[in-house]
Amino acid sequence: MSATVGSALAWWARTQPEQTAIVVDGESLDYQGYEAWSSRVAVHLRDAGIVPGDRVGLLAENSLPWSAMALGIIKAGAVLVPLNSRFKPAELRKVADDAGLARVIASDAVVAVAREAAGMGAPYEVTAFADVVGLRDAEPDPATDAFRVDREPTDPIAVLFTSGSTGRSKGVVLTNQSLLSIVFEASLTEEGFRQGSTSLLVLPLAFTPGLVWGVLMTTVLGGTIVIEKDLVPGRAVRLMEEHRVQAVFGVPLIFDAFSRTPEFAEADLSSLRTAIVGGAAVPVPLLEAYAAKGVTLRQIYGMTEAGGVATATLRHEAKDHPATCGYGSIFTELKIVDADGQEVGPDEEGEILIKGPGVTPGYWGDPETTAEVITADGWLRSGDIGRKDADGRIAFADRLKDLIITGGINVSPIEIERVLMGLDGVAEVSVIPAKDEKFGETPAAIITPSSPDLTAADVVAHCEQQLSDYKVPRYVVLREDPLPRLPSGKIAKPQIKQDYADVHVDFDKVR
Missing domain, CATH: 3.40.50.980 (Rossmann fold)
Structure with missing residues (x-):
């Protein structure tokens, strides 16, 4: 075969024996x-x-x-x-x-x-x-x-255990067939992966971005991958320029770190065909910083079960629609459904379902979970809440299980997090549910400040300007240490929930 x-x-x-395949530390x-x-x-x-x-x-x-x-x-x-x-x-x-x-x-x-x-x-x-x-x-x-x-094409070649952003780890099966489908689809779209492409990887090799979009994508396309052992932002920017990198991918935190280096201001990044960002919303100032360098940051939505990237903002729409993730891809479809599995209308929230050749055939040794997550007609239930606008653009809203239900009303932590990331003095934030005798749950904001002057009163006042009363955090924790993160770069919300399970006991309400 x-x-x-x-x-x-x-x-x-x-055919190209002397072509460089991998570069690490020179x-x-x-x-x-x-x-x-x-x-x-x-x-x-x-x-x-x-x-x-x-x-x-x-x-x-x-x-x-x-x-x-x-x-x-x-x-x-x-x-x-x-x-x-x-x-x-x-x-x-x-x-x-x-x-x-x-x-x-x-x-x-x-x-x-x-x-x-x-x-x-x-x-x-x-x-x-x-x-x-x-x-x-x-x-x-x-x-x-x-x-x-x-x-055989459908035999497993790898099992990737999810990083556990939902608190539960599952072994996602990858086959030659699903891998080659991912590579083929990426090579036809704006993702920038072509025969001979050079990519930069600053994420761990052991996870989907590193294995699938790093090593295996590069190997199949006969390209070059420049791998960093650790994230050293200035050095990474120099490598992008030195190797004329065409593709780089990561979470917003990584692209923000790049942009804050002296090297970024001077670097020629004209070789970058694509810079895809996932794991969190991309702040508009970050989009603008890269646009000034001629680089379009493109928001993606995906998961390990869908090959890592299911949809990405189209390049020409990235500036005007920064909160959306495109329409799917050439062979990958997305739809938004209600609890009964029926598609919802424009701007209505529901669960995101994905169907395409890169979707996993299932979880290793777990047919029960596979049957729960992958429907009989091949749709992958993401467990994520999203919506489509009138033109069909997908926007991620939240994890189903991450909703805060306060007084019977569903509140999206990500909505509050996005508001707080617009407040000067906030470096990182994670919003979690806190127990509340009156409302059942209430939002608690766990924040790492970038300024020692930030106060809980500032947080509340900022939120009150942009959010309904029931969405404004009643607990604000200002911590010195960075928020814990998963190896993929995402904030480790399960750990934060565990660390602050008694936030309602250990901290006073701020409103």
Whole structure:
């Protein structure tokens, strides 16, 4: 079966062997080396007893070997399970049990975590980077250096465990067929991914942006990916200019950090064909800062179950419709439905449903949840609230489960957060429900200020100017530390809810 990510890598290794595939910290790997190294890893796994269909975890920070290990796992016919390098042993143990891991390849920095977790339940084998990194410099062998096991298009090649923004982690299945559909659709649209494209990644490789839109997208298209180990904004801006990067993606926090560097003011960013932003609303001043550099920031809506990006604002509409996320895509449809599954009218809120070739076939080992989330006719229930305007543009409103119900009225935390992000002195904010004897729940705003002068009274006054009374927070917490975030860059709302579960006890009402 030739329609696989492995066959794409083999093609580029044959036709452009010296083309740079990956750059990390100034060190690069060309396609010939990428093909040989990943094939040698696949042979190593085969010789260690891995058979097609086995799940193999990859526990490592962003690095040059990460991509070779990931492709090696896939080329062995195994199912890649990317693992968060920040996992504690108990967290890794949970994923190991859910995925049924047979082996974990771990970087030297975290191999002790992998071994400790292996002893906490059903055992799995551990391979340290030290055992496979040296394969890069092994003697050439035509048979070994082109080895791969191609599976059927609909067989799983990876399982991505969601980062848990809803508090529950699920293993999202990715197949060659769904991956190639994502790549094909992206190459036809304004996303800027083309044969030979160069992308910059400042997010973890182990999650959907890094694996799907970073490593696998680049590999299939024969492009170059510049990977940063950590977010150092000024350096990232320099890399965009140095490598003539065409595509970059991330959350607004990342693009804001770029824009605040001295390097940004001087950089030539004319190579950027697309800059896609997700995970939170994009402030208008941020859009304007990039527009002044000739770069259009495009709001996206998506989820791991839909390949990461289901829709993006059209380039020519980004300025006039900054709060919307486009109309879907060439092959991907979105609709808004009520509780009975019936489509709602323009500007009416309901659940967002997604249908397209990049939608996952389901959750690993969880047919019950798969049946709950994916309808019989193939629509993915997102669990998100949205609406369409009269012309069909999608706007994300909130998570279904994140609604605050105060006095029987639904309140969207994101609506309050957007208002507060427009207040000078607010760096970050998360709005959560607080228990209330009178109303059941009431909004509580957890804020990291950017100014020491910000007060709770300022917050209330600002909200009272723009929001109905029942939406104005009755609790305001000003904290010194940044808000906790998930590896994807999103604010970790479940953790904030847990940390401030007793906000109604520990803090006084401000109104």
